[in-house]
Amino acid sequence: MKKENKIDMPKAYEAGNYEDQIYQDWEQSGLFNPDNLKSTGPEFTISMPPPNATGVLHLGHAAALAYEDLIIRYQRLQGKKTLWLPGTDHAAIATQTKVEKILAEEGTDRRALGRDKFLDKVQEFVAGSQDTIRKQTRKMGASCDWSREAYTLSNELSVAVNEAFIKMYNDGLIYRGNRIVNWCPRCGSTLADDEVEYKEQQARLYYIKYGPFTVATTRPETKLADTGVAVHPDDQRYQKYVGKDLEIDLAGHKIKVKVFTDKEVDPEFGSGVVGGTPAHSVVDFEFAQKHKLEVIKLINEDGKLLESGGKYAGLNVLVAREKFVADLQKSKQIEKIEDYQNNLSICYRCDTPIEPLTSEQWFVAVDKKLPGRKKTLKELSLEVVRSGDIEIVPKRFEKTYYHWMENLHDWCISRQIWWGHRIPVWYTENNEVIVARTEVEAQKLAKGKKITQDLDTLDTWFSSSLWTFSTLGWPDKTKDFKNFHPNQVMETGYDILFFWVARMILMSEYLLAKEKDSRPFKTVYLHGMIRDQDGKKMSKSKGNGIDPLDMIDKFGTDALRLSLVIGAAPGADMRLYEDKIAGYRNFVNKLWNISRFIFGQVNEIKQIKTEPKPITLTDKWILAEFNKLAVEVTSDLEKYKFSSAGEKLYEFTWAKLADWYLEIAKLETPRHAQGSKDQILLYILERLLVLWHPFTPFVTEVIWKEFKTGGFLMVADWPQAKKVDNKVLDNFADLQDLVTQIRNIKAENKIAPTDFVDCYLTSQVLSRDDLQVVAQLGRVTLQAEAINGTKFATAHSQGEINATKAMTDKEKQVLEKYIKSMEAKVKNKSFVSNAPKEVIKDNKKRLAEAKNKLANQ
RNA sequence: GGGCGCUUAGCUCAGUUGGCUAGAGCAUCUCGUUUACACCGAGAGGGUCAGGGGUUCGAGUCCCUUAGCGCCCACCA
Numbered sequence: 064m065k066k067e068n069k070i071d072m073p074k075a076y077e078a079g080n081y082e083d084q085i086y087q088d089w090e091q092s093g094l095f096n097p098d099n100l101k102s103t104g105p106e107f108t109i110s111m112p113p114p115n116a117t118g119v120l121h122l123g124h125a126a127a128l129a130y131e132d133l134i135i136r137y138q139r140l141q142g143k144k145t146l147w148l149p150g151t152d153h154a155a156i157a158t159q160t161k162v163e164k165i166l167a168e169e170g171t172d173r174r175a176l177g178r179d180k181f182l183d184k185v186q187e188f189v190a191g192s193q194d195t196i197r198k199q200t201r202k203m204g205a206s207c208d209w210s211r212e213a214y215t216l217s218n219e220l221s222v223a224v225n226e227a228f229i230k231m232y233n234d235g236l237i238y239r240g241n242r243i244v245n246w247c248p249r250c251g252s253t254l255a256d257d258e259v260e261y262k263e264q265q266a267r268l269y270y271i272k273y274g275p276f277t278v279a280t281t282r283p284e285t286k287l288a289d290t291g292v293a294v295h296p297d298d299q300r301y302q303k304y305v306g307k308d309l310e311i312d313l314a315g316h317k318i319k320v321k322v323f324t325d326k327e328v329d330p331e332f333g334s335g336v337v338g339g340t341p342a343h344s345v346v347d348f349e350f351a352q353k354h355k356l357e358v359i360k361l362i363n364e365d366g367k368l369l370e371s372g373g374k375y376a377g378l379n380v381l382v383a384r385e386k387f388v389a390d391l392q393k394s395k396q397i398e399k400i401e402d403y404q405n406n407l408s409i410c411y412r413c414d415t416p417i418e419p420l421t422s423e424q425w426f427v428a429v430d431k432k433l434p435g436r437k438k439t440l441k442e443l444s445l446e447v448v449r450s451g452d453i454e455i456v457p458k459r460f461e462k463t464y465y466h467w468m469e470n471l472h473d474w475c476i477s478r479q480i481w482w483g484h485r486i487p488v489w490y491t492e493n494n495e496v497i498v499a500r501t502e503v504e505a506q507k508l509a510k511g512k513k514i515t516q517d518l519d520t521l522d523t524w525f526s527s528s529l530w531t532f533s534t535l536g537w538p539d540k541t542k543d544f545k546n547f548h549p550n551q552v553m554e555t556g557y558d559i560l561f562f563w564v565a566r567m568i569l570m571s572e573y574l575l576a577k578e579k580d581s582r583p584f585k586t587v588y589l590h591g592m593i594r595d596q597d598g599k600k601m602s603k604s605k606g607n608g609i610d611p612l613d614m615i616d617k618f619g620t621d622a623l624r625l626s627l628v629i630g631a632a633p634g635a636d637m638r639l640y641e642d643k644i645a646g647y648r649n650f651v652n653k654l655w656n657i658s659r660f661i662f663g664q665v666n667e668i669k670q671i672k673t674e675p676k677p678i679t680l681t682d683k684w685i686l687a688e689f690n691k692l693a694v695e696v697t698s699d700l701e702k703y704k705f706s707s708a709g710e711k712l713y714e715f716t717w718a719k720l721a722d723w724y725l726e727i728a729k730l731e732t733p734r735h736a737q738g739s740k741d742q743i744l745l746y747i748l749e750r751l752l753v754l755w756h757p758f759t760p761f762v763t764e765v766i767w768k769e770f771k772t773g774g775f776l777m778v779a780d781w782p783q784a785k786k787v788d789n790k791v792l793d794n795f796a797d798l799q800d801l802v803t804q805i806r807n808i809k810a811e812n813k814i815a816p817t818d819f820v821d822c823y824l825t826s827q828v829l830s831r832d833d834l835q836v837v838a839q840l841g842r843v844t845l846q847a848e849a850i851n852g853t854k855f856a857t858a859h860s861q862g863e864i865n866a867t868k869a870m871t872d873k874e875k876q877v878l879e880k881y882i883k884s885m886e887a888k889v890k891n892k893s894f895v896s897n898a899p900k901e902v903i904k905d906n907k908k909r910l911a912e913a914k915n916k917l918a919n920q
Numbered sequence: 921g922g923g924c925g926c927u928u929a930g931c932u933c934a935g936u937u938g939g940c941u942a943g944a945g946c947a948u949c950u951c952g953u954u955u956a957c958a959c960c961g962a963g964a965g966g967g968u969c970a971g972g973g974g975u976u977c978g979a980g981u982c983c984c985u986u987a988g989c990g991c992c993c994a995c996c997a
Contacts (some may be wrong), residue, residue, distance in 0.1 A: 072956095074956085074957070075957080075959065076959085078959095240956075261994095268997085273964070278997080279997060280997060281997075282997095293997090307981090327995080327996085328996090328997085329996055329997085331996095332997070333996085333997060334997095336997090337996090337997050338997075339997095344995075344997085345995055346995035346997080347995085348997090349995080388980095405996090405997090406994090459924065459925080460924095462923080462924075463923080463924075463992070463993080466922095466923075466992095466993070467992095467993075470993085470994085507921055518969060525989070553944080557991095557992090558992095580933080592991095596931080596932075598989090598990080618959095629933095629945095630932075630933060630934085630945095634925090635925080635926090636925095636990085636991085637932095637933095638932065638933090639932095640931095640932080642931095642932090642945095642946060642947090643932070643945085643946080645946095645959080646945060646946065646959090648959065649957095649959040649960090650959085651959085652957070652959045652960095653956090653957065653959075653960085655956090655957080655959095656957035656959090656960090657957080658956085659956050659957080660956030660957080661954095661956085663956070664956085703981040706934085707936095709936085710934070710944080713944095713945095714944085718944095721956085721957085722961085725956075726954095729954090803962095803963090806962060806963065807962095807963070807964095808965080809962095809963090810962075810963045811963085811964090813951095815951085815952090816952060816954085816962070816963095817952085817954085839954095842954080842962095874926090878941090879939080880941095881941060884941095885941095887922095887980085888977080889976060891978095892977085893976095893977040893978090894977040894978070895977085897976085897977050897978085898939070898977065898978075899939080901939090902939045902940095902978090903939095905939080905940065906939085906940080908940095909941085
């Protein structure tokens, strides 16, 4: 007996009607906070990679949130004490650049405003972005602990930043030096090596007559500050000049250069002679150090030539180049000019060409032995991955990591932008350096001398590199730090493996060396980039971008999340398009309707604690399938194979539960004792919702409410693994096969689905009732005796249907050919002696089936 | 210049350590109001797994090679 109106579930699931409310309920429950979980551990921590300051959620963030929430919800359901710590990054250069753009539109700039007012403006902008980010993160269903939200520029995290700086300074790992750096003239700041990007450009290669040599260069103006000339040691042409100091006249500008040899010089390229400008080329700077060349700075931080540029002093680089080349042409010193393609270095935040120049900056020494440890930062960072203590998924990125780390140079950490952590260094009038935690402390150390704080700020990645522990209260020995460090997994995009992941490893291994675990995390899971349907990068200018919030409005968060999870392999880029999301919206609706049907079908909606006793083959089958599913999904999720787990769930839910079990349940229910099916339906549905929850948290939680437990699905129990009866799977496959064949024959013979033609069936494994089910699903009338029609067979059963269309000749030929090849295979001695028993058995079985099929024609 | 990845149905992709007549979703075609769902159901068509060679009883899967596409790294002035 069906009870009427016991549930209130509309025909179609409209995500928009539920999601915000459900999120609010979760948040109010306090269950995002591990302190409120019943769990006694173990702890499981993820730190949310802080989104940048533009404040708009794009698909990359949406994907990251989907993966991280999936991991954390799975672990919470597993009973772990889960902490997912959210937060934001001040994103120094990115944010400052963004605000400067806004100021430019308003017709002003940061210098006009002054440092304090400018910082107020940025702060205002950041507050707005943070609000947007928080809202959007909630929209995605992220079950992160908002009570622990962190911000890199907060007072707490600034303490950690200063502590790290001071410790490194005292250990000699941070030093100030006049070295060559990447300078962005637009940002007015240095950049780290990996913050420089390269763009191919059409350049010109100038061949300049240069004393006894000809020197080729793309930047003639830098020749004004040359202090050396390099040739290959084996190059016979120039032997007589090697080791000499020459005075060179360049259109009246005199320079002194030392001639030296280096095997890096390619005698085949250009003229085989390289003019060295140590102050403005990274390579030449290294030459200068190696060969003790003088360093003459020619170009200033504002991109203009200094006094050393002689009559070109004060000119902008490009103007100076033009004039200098014109002068060289007048003095007949330009031999030729060739078109040339090379890589232009540009700023990764504003695309401005980088000017390499020497400057007094702060650096982290990566190749210096740590006091008392005989190891460098670089070595520490390499070892922890090489030993397998930190695992990178997918593994191939470990190679990329090694290569980058091995070739790392000292890291320039001082920036001349205003937005960021001030460097905790003060100078006295006589230029003594004082490194201190606070100004008060610095003043004490200065013993009455007047002090000024360094004007520079720290590289944004310096503070980000502390993220996994600065957010937990470090350097204080907090309970959170003790309980939740290290992170179990760091989930992020492969594009910031160097910027962020590598630096977190470096800093953590050094700063936490005395802790019981110095790793920032145990596993790094790297996801790929989201691209459009043609595999192109999504961008505003191309207009091919998909706005995740639009998709959520249209299809719901669960559908969007599924579209980002299923089909995504770790480290591989993925294409996304609206049709795909729509497909998963359809699935979410299917799950809804499955639940709606089950709830409508059963006498009473209640939780079933233990596995119900199956009555029919179909009952046994669905329980076996479900147990298999639970085992496989668990195993996949443990291995971070989200896509595979999702596909299996999808397949079970739609192709097994809905298409077969529910349809057969409709037929079998009236024949069996009241409630026997109810138990199985409820048992499976409830657990299926748990398995789906990490993927589609909203719809599963909504459906779960119908069980009226008073609790949340979010903290339910993950299903335990059970044994799977494989024989049942095999027998049910036979039943399915019969049904399919009957439908097939009917369709081929143009028999209307509603036309119940006669059918005769026998089987070694299926019961009379099972065959009745076959007949009903195939919509045929079961006869007691054979009839003259089309014969067919499966592994354990055979049948005959009242239809005349037989196998075509072509079909017969294909089958005969198959049988022939299988017979040959099974008779092949090397096959029989080499192949595993199971494979041989399988092959024989398939051969028998095929023969059976042909015989029944 | 080095390194890595990709190439499977019209499209987007699965295919564990080699072992069903290579699968799914979308799209296409045919049929269907069987009281959960048309955001649905039943069925069909469509692939010399980029090309070539090798190892093996057996290759989409392993090895070599060619081609095309993509990404990362690199100081050729």
